[in-house]
Amino acid sequence: MLSSSSFWQTQNAIHGKDSNALPKAMLVIAGVLVTYRHMTQEAWEGNQLKTFLALIMLQMLPLVLLEVKMPSCTDPIALLSQFGSKVLLMHACFLSLRAWQSFFSDGDVWDIVYFLGACAALHQGFGFRPTLRSIYEHRDVLGLMLLAMLTAFIEESISYWSLPQWQRGSWNLTDLTIAGCNYTEILAFVPALWMVCRNKAELSPSSPAEDAKTRNRAIWFFAFLVLFYICEDLGSVPVLWQVMPLAAIGHTAHFMLVLDFAGFMLAHVYSPEKIKQGLMRMTASFGAGTLV
Numbered sequence: 001m002l003s004s005s006s007f008w009q010t011q012n013a014i015h016g017k018d019s020n021a022l023p024k025a026m027l028v029i030a031g032v033l034v035t036y037r038h039m040t041q042e043a044w045e046g047n048q049l050k051t052f053l054a055l056i057m058l059q060m061l062p063l064v065l066l067e068v069k070m071p072s073c074t075d076p077i078a079l080l081s082q083f084g085s086k087v088l089l090m091h092a093c094f095l096s097l098r099a100w101q102s103f104f105s106d107g108d109v110w111d112i113v114y115f116l117g118a119c120a121a122l123h124q125g126f127g128f129r130p131t132l133r134s135i136y137e138h139r140d141v142l143g144l145m146l147l148a149m150l151t152a153f154i155e156e157s158i159s160y161w162s163l164p165q166w167q168r169g170s171w172n173l174t175d176l177t178i179a180g181c182n183y184t185e186i187l188a189f190v191p192a193l194w195m196v197c198r199n200k201a202e203l204s205p206s207s208p209a210e211d212a213k214t215r216n217r218a219i220w221f222f223a224f225l226v227l228f229y230i231c232e233d234l235g236s237v238p239v240l241w242q243v244m245p246l247a248a249i250g251h252t253a254h255f256m257l258v259l260d261f262a263g264f265m266l267a268h269v270y271s272p273e274k275i276k277q278g279l280m281r282m283t284a285s286f287g288a289g290t291l292v
Helices: 002-015 021-040 050-073 076-104 110-128 133-138 139-161 172-186 189-200 208-232 236-244 245-271 272-291
Strands: none
Touching: 021 050, 021 172, 021 245, 050 076, 050 172, 050 189, 050 245, 076 110, 076 139, 076 172, 076 189, 076 208, 076 245, 076 272, 139 172, 139 272, 208 236, 208 245, 236 245
8 A cells, every 4th residue: 555655646746737747748858859950950960860859759649649548548557458468569569670680780689688578578468479369359550560661661762762873772671670660669559549549438347356467467568668668768878968968868758758657557556546446345255255
């Protein structure tokens, strides 16, 4: 009860009266970074940093909309059981591309470790197995993955054919893989946003066993997300701050958004009301068994 109360007190201290203040502020910061870079870059400088900041902003947008919609849901944690596997599968998809690229290029093992972590969270938390039935149930994830790769292919094709003929080399599969990873990562939280926007029905009360399963799913889901983005976002801040401080600020804003989302959901998992209701159901079940 003490830890659950701490979660709620922290959430109230962060958000105050406006439950969407922090996610909106992080999105505004990302927009300001893109605008500032656009207005201050020199003509001889490339657009790589501005494109990078714009991608961070696009990646934050589904998560911000998710946080705006989530407080109006009857039971956000029950929805997590429905969309958690899809979000993890989206992460596993783009991490598999990064792991494949790392394996055949620079040999960086961290992308492989991240991919295995996403697979472990899918299997241990949600019981996911790569069967035809699972693929059919997650066909929306497959559709988003194909959309991301198609967008990357169109982008790289336009870039390739817009070059003068003497500048065209062989087709660069590495650039296509990187672009596909970026677009898939941008869409990583879209399945959750879809499900939250479409779910209008009242969710039936859950049993103690289902509550325990939901808590296990939440723990695996956010353990992977928080640890991954600690390495992905905060891990690059010290180096980026020396050469590209705007990119470091963008990474920090994105991590704060992920951390806020995790705090909001975990506060519901360990809410005093849910724990009290679970204890009351267990007591009632024990009393009924004693009477019998």
